[in-house]
Amino acid sequence: MNLIPLPAFSDNYIWLLQHEGHALVVDPGEAAPVSQWLQNNQHQLDGILVTHHHGDHTGGVASLQAQWQAQVYGPAQEKLNFDFKPLKQGDIFHWHDLAFQTMDVPGHTAGHIAYWTQPAGQAPLLFCGDTLFSGGCGRLFEGTPAQMLATLDQLAQLPGNTRVCCAHEYTLSNLKFARAVEPNNLQLLAYSSECERLRSKNLPTLPAILATELDINPFLRTRHSTVIKAVQKYAQANLQQEAEIFASLRMWKNEFK
Ligand code: ZN
Ligand code: FE
Numbered sequence: 001m002n003l004i005p006l007p008a009f010s011d012n013y014i015w016l017l018q019h020e021g022h023a024l025v026v027d028p029g030e031a032a033p034v035s036q037w038l039q040n041n042q043h044q045l046d047g048i049l050v051t052h053h054h055g056d057h058t059g060g061v062a063s064l065q066a067q068w069q070a071q072v073y074g075p076a077q078e079k080l081n082f083d084f085k086p087l088k089q090g091d092i093f094h095w096h097d098l099a100f101q102t103m104d105v106p107g108h109t110a111g112h113i114a115y116w117t118q119p120a121g122q123a124p125l126l127f128c129g130d131t132l133f134s135g136g137c138g139r140l141f142e143g144t145p146a147q148m149l150a151t152l153d154q155l156a157q158l159p160g161n162t163r164v165c166c167a168h169e170y171t172l173s174n175l176k177f178a179r180a181v182e183p184n185n186l187q188l189l190a191y192s193s194e195c196e197r198l199r200s201k202n203l204p205t206l207p208a209i210l211a212t213e214l215d216i217n218p219f220l221r222t223r224h225s226t227v228i229k230a231v232q233k234y235a236q237a238n239l240q241q242e243a244e245i246f247a248s249l250r251m252w253k254n255e256f257k
Helices: 032-041 061-068 145-156 171-181 186-200 210-216 225-235 242-255
Strands: 002-008 012-019 022-026 044-049 071-075 085-087 092-095 098-104 113-117 125-129 163-166
Touching (some): 002 163, 012 163, 022 032, 032 044, 044 061, 071 113, 145 210, 145 242, 171 242, 186 210
Parallel strands (some): 022 044, 044 071
Antiparallel strands (some): 012 022, 092 098, 098 113
16 A cells, blocks of 8 residues: 655645555545546546545546546535535545545534544554644634634544645645744754755655654644743733634734744
């Protein structure tokens, strides 16, 4: 089982899983990078996983579906303009010897779902769309801060060696913000250097490792005193509630340059 990030648009990744001439893709916002890869590597497309309704994650689905008769999976709570098998929290489906578990991860969009699977002899995989990014999290377009906090708490419970397959290469700008929040976090500084090295060679910083994210991603660290103090200073208020701190951190990121 091979995991391949296909770059799309300016900073999206379409994740592709490859197994003995067959492939599955996640969030194909455009069809061309997928078609190209399938043609170059002589693979058949079996399945398409969709995490949420945004166009940069769904734009290529209909044409790939028509071309390959691929099985499409998507969020039960969102409207999509193609046929798909609706999935919600706890639903499981199989592809070859992989069992995919569905998680409801509202926040970026109201019906956003994520997929988690454990390939035999390999670290687990999480396809989380625009929910969790390396060093950051998705913008709250449809959900509340409390929802996104609960979502990230749920993801944080997954095994630490989970490979987090985010849908965008936002890592360096996220880490710039993370360093503003926690300038003395040594793991964050080391991780930033490593990601800068990768990007200077035009390599992906992803997948991220969940255990690393727990050490460096401020949106997974809103109960740590360093993050709480930084947020209180930004907000110039003695915020105490978890959801308030998370909301203020997200607002800070939104206006951070
Ligand atoms: Zn999105
Ligand atoms: Fe996106």
